[in-house]
Amino acid sequence: MVIVDKSGVHRLEVRCCECPNAMSPDIQMFRHRFFPASFNRPKTVMFPHLVPDRYRELMRVAQQWRQLKTMKWHGFGHRSDNPSTGELALFCPACPQPGINVLLSEDESLDEDPSWKYTRSFVMDGNFKAEHLHPIKPFDEVWLSDGLGFMVGNDRYKMHLAEAADTVEKSSCNNHRAVNQANAARHKLESTGIGGVACARHGCFVPHSMVDFQKGERQATSTIPHSRVNHGGSLADK
Ligand SMILES: [Zn+2]
Ligand SMILES: [Zn+2]
Incomplete structure (x- = not known):
């Protein structure tokens, strides 16, 4: 299972309880304070409440990144003219x-x-x-x-x-x-x-x-x- 924590992205073996009366995997994840990215067969969990809020910075970087990619896609990657x-x-x-x-x-x-x-x-x-x-x-x-x-x-x-x-x-x-x-x-x-x-x-x-x-x-x-x-x-x- 992929675990996205503030220390990084980890791959760890996680097994859910499979007893006859066990709760569904996603509920089990929530019980352990994991936030699953999907619900039927969760393969990724995150901890959004632990991560510092850098939304504005992330958006700014994302916009600049997109701009750079767009320049590259249109052939301006190695050109000095605008x-x-x-x-x-x-x-x-x-x-x-x-x-x-x-x-x-x-x-x-x-x-x-x-x-x-x-x-x-x-x-x-x-x-x-x-x-x-x-x-x-x-x-x-x-x-x-x-x-x-x-x-x-x-x-x-x-x-x-x-x-x-x-x-x-x-x-x-x-x-x-x-x-x-x-x-x-x-x-x-x-x-x-x-x-x-x-x-x-x-x-x-x-x-x-x-x-x-x-x-x-x-x-x-x-x-x-x-x-x-x-x-x-x-x-x-x-
Ligand atoms: Zn069990
Ligand atoms: Zn046309």
């Missing part, structure tokens, strides 16, 4: 991308004839319930991969929002969430949802195309992600 916009995310493996899964001959381009050959289609959609509160200490927030993955870079998005005209759109539909929520107050939310662009065929998100919605889904918000997007998805009642 990744640029969207380079820490992968797009759809099936959609045609010149230089990645398509070799274009000199007279070919993605947009030109025959257009059926390499046409990509996209959908835009969002989740209007993914609310995000303002951080408690904004000055403490460190962006490890701002704009390098699927989300649009913070500064760039703010610039876009500042420039984009914010017209209040009245929906005649009785309960069109996207529009009605757009006109609702924001309360204390940093964002009221999240949305972006995905390839229509395989549902893969497009790197550097996701944004936080500031209120419902403003048209201004929706116009940023992609310039060549065919709006195929439904923005309605989510």
Whole structure:
């Protein structure tokens, strides 16, 4: 049995009582102040009450570790240059991308004839319930991969929002969430949802195309992600 204690991870022989009237193994573990990781046939026990609380430190290390792994996975492990916009995310493996899964001959381009050959289609959609509160200490927030993955870079998005005209759109539909929520107050939310662009065929998100919605889904918000997007998805009642 694997025993995770504050002194380390140990492998020790543990036998449960198997008398006819014995309690189930997990109850026996609890009786001995072990916390089993599973209940039918426990193979690992821990002592969470004995371990000092280093949750914040653990989370910080985990985030930095993930960042390092992401850099490595995207080929920046031994490079001195920094990744640029969207380079820490992968797009759809099936959609045609010149230089990645398509070799274009000199007279070919993605947009030109025959257009059926390499046409990509996209959908835009969002989740209007993914609310995000303002951080408690904004000055403490460190962006490890701002704009390098699927989300649009913070500064760039703010610039876009500042420039984009914010017209209040009245929906005649009785309960069109996207529009009605757009006109609702924001309360204390940093964002009221999240949305972006995905390839229509395989549902893969497009790197550097996701944004936080500031209120419902403003048209201004929706116009940023992609310039060549065919709006195929439904923005309605989510
Ligand atoms: Zn026994
Ligand atoms: Zn695709």
